[in-house]
Amino acid sequence: MNGVPRRRSTLPGFGLTMGLTLTWLSVIILIPLAGLFLKTFDLSLEQFWGIVTSRRTLNALRISFGLSFLAACVNLVMGMVVVWALVRYRFPGRRLFDAIVDIPFALPTAVAGVALTQLFAQKGWLGAPLAELGIKVAFTPVGIFIAMVFIGIPFVVRTVQPVLLDLDVEIEEAAASLGANRWHTVFRVILPSLIPAMLTGFALAFARAVGEYGSVIFIAGNLPNVSEIAPLLIVIRLSEFRYADATAIAVVMLLAAFIIIFAVNRLQRWAQTRIPAH
Amino acid sequence: MSEPQALTFTPRDNIHTEPRVIRFVIVALAVLFLLIFVVLPLIVVFASAFSRGLSAYFAALTEPEALSAIRLTLLIAAISVSLNLVFGVIAAWAIAKFEFAGKTFLVTLIDLPFSVSPVISGLVFVLLFGAQGFFGPWLQAHDIRVLFAVPGIALATIFVTFPFVARALIPLMQEQGTQEEEAAISLGASGLQTFFRVTLPNIKWGLLYGVLLCNARAMGEFGAVSVVSGHIRGETNTMPLLVEILYNEYQFVSSFAIASLLAMLALITLVVKTILERRLDEGQVPSDD
Numbered sequence: 001m002n003g004v005p006r007r008r009s010t011l012p013g014f015g016l017t018m019g020l021t022l023t024w025l026s027v028i029i030l031i032p033l034a035g036l037f038l039k040t041f042d043l044s045l046e047q048f049w050g051i052v053t054s055r056r057t058l059n060a061l062r063i064s065f066g067l068s069f070l071a072a073c074v075n076l077v078m079g080m081v082v083v084w085a086l087v088r089y090r091f092p093g094r095r096l097f098d099a100i101v102d103i104p105f106a107l108p109t110a111v112a113g114v115a116l117t118q119l120f121a122q123k124g125w126l127g128a129p130l131a132e133l134g135i136k137v138a139f140t141p142v143g144i145f146i147a148m149v150f151i152g153i154p155f156v157v158r159t160v161q162p163v164l165l166d167l168d169v170e171i172e173e174a175a176a177s178l179g180a181n182r183w184h185t186v187f188r189v190i191l192p193s194l195i196p197a198m199l200t201g202f203a204l205a206f207a208r209a210v211g212e213y214g215s216v217i218f219i220a221g222n223l224p225n226v227s228e229i230a231p232l233l234i235v236i237r238l239s240e241f242r243y244a245d246a247t248a249i250a251v252v253m254l255l256a257a258f259i260i261i262f263a264v265n266r267l268q269r270w271a272q273t274r275i276p277a278h
Numbered sequence: 279m280s281e282p283q284a285l286t287f288t289p290r291d292n293i294h295t296e297p298r299v300i301r302f303v304i305v306a307l308a309v310l311f312l313l314i315f316v317v318l319p320l321i322v323v324f325a326s327a328f329s330r331g332l333s334a335y336f337a338a339l340t341e342p343e344a345l346s347a348i349r350l351t352l353l354i355a356a357i358s359v360s361l362n363l364v365f366g367v368i369a370a371w372a373i374a375k376f377e378f379a380g381k382t383f384l385v386t387l388i389d390l391p392f393s394v395s396p397v398i399s400g401l402v403f404v405l406l407f408g409a410q411g412f413f414g415p416w417l418q419a420h421d422i423r424v425l426f427a428v429p430g431i432a433l434a435t436i437f438v439t440f441p442f443v444a445r446a447l448i449p450l451m452q453e454q455g456t457q458e459e460e461a462a463i464s465l466g467a468s469g470l471q472t473f474f475r476v477t478l479p480n481i482k483w484g485l486l487y488g489v490l491l492c493n494a495r496a497m498g499e500f501g502a503v504s505v506v507s508g509h510i511r512g513e514t515n516t517m518p519l520l521v522e523i524l525y526n527e528y529q530f531v532s533s534f535a536i537a538s539l540l541a542m543l544a545l546i547t548l549v550v551k552t553i554l555e556r557r558l559d560e561g562q563v564p565s566d567d
Binding site for chain 1: 297309314317373394395403405410460464499501530534540
């Protein structure tokens with residue numbers, strides 16, 4: 001993929017399929033996204049800055065990014081526990097639990113949203129016992145956090161799983177035969193080679209949680225400055241016909257998303273240099 | 279992967295694995311976490327849907343509003359899956375079968391919708407086709423409705439499901455190379471004949487895999503569709519939007535009845551996906567992310 005055609009392909013259709021691909025990509029993805037950026041030019045820099053740094057917007061961004069970060073941390077730790085159990089141990093129902101990990105990907109977000117709300121509401125199966133302990137989950141920032149953990153579950157598991165499966169057992173045997181105890185082998189030998197995959201999973205879970213809407217808004221409470229996420233604020237501004245406000249918040253979130261894509265690409269390149277391809 | 283066994287180990291295992299107590303704790307933590315965060319919400323959906331009995335459940339599903347939402351969801355899925363199927367195959371052909379500059383960048387652009395918040399995926403079409411949008415005045419003058427109508431919902435759905443088919447096919451077609459197609463061409467087959475007789479049979483499982491995931495997302499999309507739909511009752515509400523409306527009106531049985539259909543769609547998708555992955559494992563595997 002170094003740009004220069006290595007040899008002329010004898011297969012037909014390159015021009016046609018490439019032309020159609022670029023056209024379709026432009027019509028559906030690139031022009032609409034470019035329109036979003038163009039729209040911000042309606043605003044002066046001060047206006048843009050004013051919207052982005054208004055108290056309500058800042059709080060919404062802080063809630064979205066802050067809670068997403070916390071949720072991604074939980075996903076990293078629990079993802080490692082789950083992936084370790086799935087790959088390294090044999091236990092009854094292991095294959096079923098392996099399949100279950102994908103449910104947050106597959107379940108429509110609105111369904112997840114109403115289900116989590118029902119579960120954690122004051123009279124819900126988990127909400128009631130938690131309320132007795134004095135912990136309120138639904139309609140508070142804790143609820144947002146719970147929903148973000150839910151949708152982020154598959155990322156760390158699915159990025160680390162293939163790497164852990166591929167890891168050479170011989171390296172572990174070598175470490176053990178050189179006198180390393182199991183603790184050392186796991187933390188000094190195995191874990192370092194998983195770090196790029198772990199960080200990739202973390203970044204993907206974080207990015208997903210920041211942009212998430214459906215599974216969060218039901219359980220969130222949606223109180224401005226307290227439990228209002230940035231995507232919801234975009235929707236609210238749109239319903240008030242304050243398009244410029246909606247666009248400015250969207251641009252900030254898109255730029256954050258681009259930075260994360262870039263980071264993930266670098267991480268994957270890093271992973272490739274660390275682990276020789278099989 | 280071997281068949282599941284009980285938690286047993288021999289003394290020799292000590293250098294390869296953790297002490298029995300730690301193994302038990304890790305498995306217990308993993309299982310407990312998945313049960314609480316994934317299985318329990320799924321059970322809540324069905325328990326709430328059937329909480330007033332079967333007749334209430336089926337009555338909720340046969341309400342005119344529910345039927346119109348189901349019809350609209352199927353229509354939108356049919357439109358967006360078939361368009362993304364055709365263009366996904368075309369894009370995969372161009373990317374997997376030829377070498378050109380900027381290929382990695384093109385793949386990143388195709389993946390872009392996965393990183394964009396669903397709300398923003400809807401917003402971009404509001405900015406294009408809304409009353410204050412770029413094409414808004416022209417559309418109004420010609421009396422064409424895009425926003426708050428089927429075309430807008432379809433566009434937003436096509437946007438969010440854009441990468442699925444291409445992404446399932448590209449790694450598969452790259453691994454299969456071009457030799458078989460070149461042989462067919464040199465024996466005098468036309469391009470289309472080569473595609474339908476040689477390439478398509480080779481990629482059919484991968485194609486089905488992409489279509490499956492694309493369809494699941496198309497039927498379940500909420501955020502993007504919510505922004506462009508306008509929530510006109512009986513007209514522009516898809517199933518996920520109706521779940522929201524009924525839930526906010528405290529019609530829990532009706533809301534969860536619709537939600538249970540979507541949950542079943544998700545479960546069926548997962549089962550078929552697992553079967554397809556096993557079939558693809560025998561040949562080549564499309565990367566999952």
